[in-house]
Amino acid sequence: MQRNTVFANLWVPVVYVLLLLSSGASCSVTYTHWPDTAVNGGPANVVQQLACGGPQQPSCNISALMSACDANTGCIGFSTNGSLFSCAGCDARSPSSSGQPHSRPARRFATPDATGNNDVVQGTPGSCCLDKAPGVDLYLAQRTPPPADWQAAVAGASMLFASPEPGICFMPEVGNGFFGTVVSSASVYISGLFNGVCGGTTKARIPSTAAISVNDFQLVASALDMLNGVYRRRYTDGNGSTVEQRFYAHRVMRNILVSELELLSGSAATLNLSTLFDPSQQQSYGTECGSLATKDLVLDAPSSVGADVVLYAGRMVSLGDEGEVFRLSIVTQNFTVGGARTVVLSPGSVLSFISAIATSIEFPGNNATSADVSQRALAAFDVAQATGSSALLKQHTAAWEELWQSRVEITSRSDQRTVDADQAGNLFPNNDTVIEYDLALAIAQHYNSSMYYLLSSVRADWPGGACPGGVATLGGYEGVLFFDMDWYVMPGRLHGHPDLARSLLDARYDGLPAAFQAATVFGYKGAMFPWTSAYLGRPSGCCSGTGPYEDCLEQHTAGDVGVAVMQYYHSTGDSTWLQAHGWPLLEGAADFLTSRVSLLSPGVYGILGVLPVDEWCDDAATHCLTKGINNDVHSNAVAKVALSFAAYVSEMLGYGPRPEWQTIAAGMKIGFNSTGGFHIQFDGSCTDCLAPNHYVCPEDVLYLTYPMSDALNVSPAVSLNDANTYVPITCEENAGMTTPIHTIVWLQLGDSARAEDELYRDMYGACYGPFNVRNEVDLHANIVGGKFLNTHFLTGDGGFAQAIQNGYLGLKITSSGLQWSPTLPTGAEQIAMKGLYFSGSLLDIAATATTLSASVQPGNGMLCLVDANHKVYNLFPGKAIVLPLTAFALPGVFRSCGTMQ
Numbered sequence: 001m002q003r004n005t006v007f008a009n010l011w012v013p014v015v016y017v018l019l020l021l022s023s024g025a026s027c028s029v030t031y032t033h034w035p036d037t038a039v040n041g042g043p044a045n046v047v048q049q050l051a052c053g054g055p056q057q058p059s060c061n062i063s064a065l066m067s068a069c070d071a072n073t074g075c076i077g078f079s080t081n082g083s084l085f086s087c088a089g090c091d092a093r094s095p096s097s098s099g100q101p102h103s104r105p106a107r108r109f110a111t112p113d114a115t116g117n118n119d120v121v122q123g124t125p126g127s128c129c130l131d132k133a134p135g136v137d138l139y140l141a142q143r144t145p146p147p148a149d150w151q152a153a154v155a156g157a158s159m160l161f162a163s164p165e166p167g168i169c170f171m172p173e174v175g176n177g178f179f180g181t182v183v184s185s186a187s188v189y190i191s192g193l194f195n196g197v198c199g200g201t202t203k204a205r206i207p208s209t210a211a212i213s214v215n216d217f218q219l220v221a222s223a224l225d226m227l228n229g230v231y232r233r234r235y236t237d238g239n240g241s242t243v244e245q246r247f248y249a250h251r252v253m254r255n256i257l258v259s260e261l262e263l264l265s266g267s268a269a270t271l272n273l274s275t276l277f278d279p280s281q282q283q284s285y286g287t288e289c290g291s292l293a294t295k296d297l298v299l300d301a302p303s304s305v306g307a308d309v310v311l312y313a314g315r316m317v318s319l320g321d322e323g324e325v326f327r328l329s330i331v332t333q334n335f336t337v338g339g340a341r342t343v344v345l346s347p348g349s350v351l352s353f354i355s356a357i358a359t360s361i362e363f364p365g366n367n368a369t370s371a372d373v374s375q376r377a378l379a380a381f382d383v384a385q386a387t388g389s390s391a392l393l394k395q396h397t398a399a400w401e402e403l404w405q406s407r408v409e410i411t412s413r414s415d416q417r418t419v420d421a422d423q424a425g426n427l428f429p430n431n432d433t434v435i436e437y438d439l440a441l442a443i444a445q446h447y448n449s450s451m452y453y454l455l456s457s458v459r460a461d462w463p464g465g466a467c468p469g470g471v472a473t474l475g476g477y478e479g480v481l482f483f484d485m486d487w488y489v490m491p492g493r494l495h496g497h498p499d500l501a502r503s504l505l506d507a508r509y510d511g512l513p514a515a516f517q518a519a520t521v522f523g524y525k526g527a528m529f530p531w532t533s534a535y536l537g538r539p540s541g542c543c544s545g546t547g548p549y550e551d552c553l554e555q556h557t558a559g560d561v562g563v564a565v566m567q568y569y570h571s572t573g574d575s576t577w578l579q580a581h582g583w584p585l586l587e588g589a590a591d592f593l594t595s596r597v598s599l600l601s602p603g604v605y606g607i608l609g610v611l612p613v614d615e616w617c618d619d620a621a622t623h624c625l626t627k628g629i630n631n632d633v634h635s636n637a638v639a640k641v642a643l644s645f646a647a648y649v650s651e652m653l654g655y656g657p658r659p660e661w662q663t664i665a666a667g668m669k670i671g672f673n674s675t676g677g678f679h680i681q682f683d684g685s686c687t688d689c690l691a692p693n694h695y696v697c698p699e700d701v702l703y704l705t706y707p708m709s710d711a712l713n714v715s716p717a718v719s720l721n722d723a724n725t726y727v728p729i730t731c732e733e734n735a736g737m738t739t740p741i742h743t744i745v746w747l748q749l750g751d752s753a754r755a756e757d758e759l760y761r762d763m764y765g766a767c768y769g770p771f772n773v774r775n776e777v778d779l780h781a782n783i784v785g786g787k788f789l790n791t792h793f794l795t796g797d798g799g800f801a802q803a804i805q806n807g808y809l810g811l812k813i814t815s816s817g818l819q820w821s822p823t824l825p826t827g828a829e830q831i832a833m834k835g836l837y838f839s840g841s842l843l844d845i846a847a848t849a850t851t852l853s854a855s856v857q858p859g860n861g862m863l864c865l866v867d868a869n870h871k872v873y874n875l876f877p878g879k880a881i882v883l884p885l886t887a888f889a890l891p892g893v894f895r896s897c898g899t900m901q
Contacts (some may be wrong), residue, residue: 047086073269136253140164144220147161171185171771172452174230174249175457175472178462178792183474190464196320207277214261240267243263263346275341311331314326327380357377359373406804408827410444447740448692457471460502463503465485489742494568514537515527548625555611563642609627610629617682630682634703638708643661702722707806738759740799756826775791820891821890832847838894844880855878861877869889
């Protein structure tokens, strides 16, 4: 695979090249845009103040600020209040007001400490202290271009580059679906490993063995190498020596975590290293971006198991819900707590710090002794060490390149590189500066980063599920599973990696016993998948089955799981999995829904007393949060679809008809305003009484158009009425969940202008820093809602993936095939997908403004493409067809040719 063609001109919305049209000359300095942010290091870090942007002053001219910053060698950026900054004040900042020394690199937004002070953590060389500053935007200069050997990857959107590095909250993660860690974080997390019991469970924090820092050398460049699944840092000593540090969670050997150093140039280099590894977990590292650094693990004293290699064996602090002991072992180099180590690198040499982490939940039934778990960790460590640094890295990168065989490619138009700022999301308000940036490249960078985080959090051989914070963080979600996994994350991987989508569904299958038990506790039958679930699907809240709020009253997850099973089957045609795992999920969900519905009137059924998906509902008026409302449109809709599909599968698999399921599905109430021609949220809800005091948040009615319009037979006219009614009153806070749905809905309705507005909001609203780390909420001061950090929002990454795949590529899963109706993003010449999986075959598809092309990859089965006029085109393996859009009626539908009779 050629690295410069894997992501052909694919797009980050935070990086721009500013074009000074007013002066007639262009400037090639790259700036990173940080809305509502300033460098906060005290007066010492202001190197120049222009008379603009303040009270009674004219607005600042972005071009003038940039020119002044370019001319000042101490300037690392500027803000829209006229200040030009250096990092000097930040780097020299004193300990926090709480009197404790700072122990981590700068984080972007400060949060109150125990004394109520908003501390900004001291920066490290090469980073700046960035703090929230409502109404002020910051532009950080990237004066140093990427290293020469990184530039092609950066230009091709397979690498994201930063100089300086952001703070810890917006650093990327490295993960392999089994475990992961945010680079420079003190924590590692394993998917599915929890500490505590129902009512107090959290994904278990493991001290990171990879948080190794290089001291004395200067950090000059950092990059997230998405193609190879590696985070890279470049250091220099000022005397010709260059060192690269690499972090990765091995994709093949799932228990292996690596940090390594290589001398790229210069003579022998002496490096002073330090680590955050703290097996006692007594040292406090503060918060992990809004989540408390908890002590979940007790490790025994280390034992030597080789030259400079030690073993830590331990167990979770708490027993499990059923009295289980959850064990964990770490094998690593003997790097003392908080200690320093001096190493010498010779030219071309690589020094690897390898760790192996194993846990008892890898054994069937958690049936493992401490010796069993330790032996597993030792065996993994020995294999990795024997493999050697070079081969270990090659094996890892080859596995990542294989993952990227399924990818989206967006080619930019050279004649549409310049966009007026006000038309591109009001990036530069109150001035008429024109910016030049490659829209197609920006989309590609966002899509690729979302794919990277999704791939880092899921693997085929470990059905641990995916929490909204991904594998590497708690993210404010305690690591538990929500409906986000079924609705956002799973579909985001379905078209390219059905094995990973299946792994997420298998997490639900493994949770069936807990779901049956939960239904019993609540007084129902079948499988009631909890609103939040932990180890093996066990509920993390509402342990008694009664009470207010989401854990007790938000009860649509069983229906969501049913819809997810339907999507997976219609996309893959995997009848083997459907019978073995899909059918038990469907049957359990259908039995629960049958016991949960109420007969409202003859032939009409509904679900009473639930909390709607719209969690911003007015509890004072409806008691929606404390007692629940009746006939939530989403809860009823997913119940209708799940019951109908379960009845269909029962007959298809030879289990006979299920007339009760069919009757309830046919009679399920879906609230509708016949006068306005749009759906209503729940009984008693209204639309004209919502604004300006209420917003729909995150989403509900528009889920009926995407992804359920085919199953519910929602007409385009009703979808348009729903969109016109609810998009204007949807909260802006949760851009990661709402804007992807809006993007897809508008594109399905043929309104590309409004779709593009939503896409910009998806990229700019709640995505931060050079590594495109998503936050659930939009932190901008003008956005109504919470202002809390829950970064690495994997739900948002799944949403963005769907916005591109199911929006601009126009893929739509239906019962009759895979619909295809692409729309070119502004600035793109072509949008394509390589390795699109459908019905057991891999396709390559592409669209331009005038043509469509499609082919089945060699070695796959034949498929058919049918246009809207029922004209059939045979797709033979290895033979591409190119169709002019003037002769092909959209939408097209891919089908198995055996279904054409």
